[in-house]
Amino acid sequence: MPFSEERWTWQCDEMIPSDVVAGRRLLEEILHRLRAMHWPRRDVFGVHLATDEALANAIIHGNASDSRKHVRFSCRLSPRKIHIEIVDEGDGFDPNALPDPTTPAHHSCPTGRGVMLMKAFMSHVDFQEGGRRVVMEKHREAD
Amino acid sequence: MNGYRHLDVSEIGEVTIVRFRDNKIVEDINIQELGQELFKLVEVDGRRRLLLDFATVDFLSSAALGKLITLDKKMKAHGGVLKLSNIRPEIYEVFAITKLNRLFDIRPDDADALAAFQ
Structure with a gap:
């Protein structure tokens, strides 16, 4: 079981429109809270990158920026861990079928690089419900 | 004023140095404009x-990497040379994870990059 129990000190659960600006407002609040708790710079960067990529996947690729569709954005935060869930209303995708973006043949392919970065910077990333829901967790690194 | 919304462009000799006005390069309308510029x-x-100086950039997304890859292809197609410099460690890690540090010539600073054009 990769996602562990935690004493959460802050949480949010919102439905946002299919608009990257709305998602970034929530993301900025989360980053502000991480910095206020003095999370290491690399950790804050990693959460920023992974969440930005997940939001872009949900809003632009999942919901196709359709204003009639929404994205559910949930976050729980503790001094040592952050847990994020993002759910879209799209058709989903198979995360195991993405091309390897590190091969030169796929350099020009726009898919795969974001998911690779999410997995690299977060402690756990899990795609559920046919790729419509992504669950991510990051453990704070030692200072 | 150089006619670019997202870039500051200057020259040293035959090298064009490009600095970014946005400190976050993320997926939205602006990144399309940035790519076109x-x-x-x-x-x-x-x-x-062309030397892209990333000193002002503290965040970029995978969409930005896509624009840089396209730029590199266009440069090579025109017989040009592209170098990158002043990339902070977290962003360099993005290039390393995606192995794009092998595609791009990434230099620690402008002086090193300018010397490498010679």
Whole structure:
């Protein structure tokens, strides 16, 4: 079981429109809270990158920026861990079928690089419900 | 004033140095504009020695990497040379994870990059 129990000190659960600006407002609040708790710079960067990529996947690729569709954005935060869930209303995708973006043949392919970065910077990333829901967790690194 | 919304463009000798006005390069309308401005440097202005200075950039997304890959292809197609410099450690890690540090010539600073154009 990769996602562990935690004493959460802050949480949010919102439905946002299919608009990257709305998602970034929530993301900025989360980053502000991480910095206020003095999370290491690399950790804050990693959460920023992974969440930005997940939001872009949900809003632009999942919901196709359709204003009639929404994205559910949930976050729980503790001094040592952050847990994020993002759910879209799209058709989903198979995360195991993405091309390897590190091969030169796929350099020009726009898919795969974001998911690779999410997995690299977060402690756990899990795609559920046919790729419509992504669950991510990051453990704070030692200072 | 150089006619670019997202870039500051200057020259040292035959090298065009490009600095970014946005400190976050993320996926939205602006990144499309940014891409068009970068491509214009090569395809319209005919710049053939391009140095992208990332000193002002503290965040970029995978969509930005896609624009840089396209720029690199356009540069090579026109016989040009592209180098990158002043990339902070977290962003360099993004290039390393995606193995794009093998595609791009990444230099620690402008002086090193300018010397490498010679």
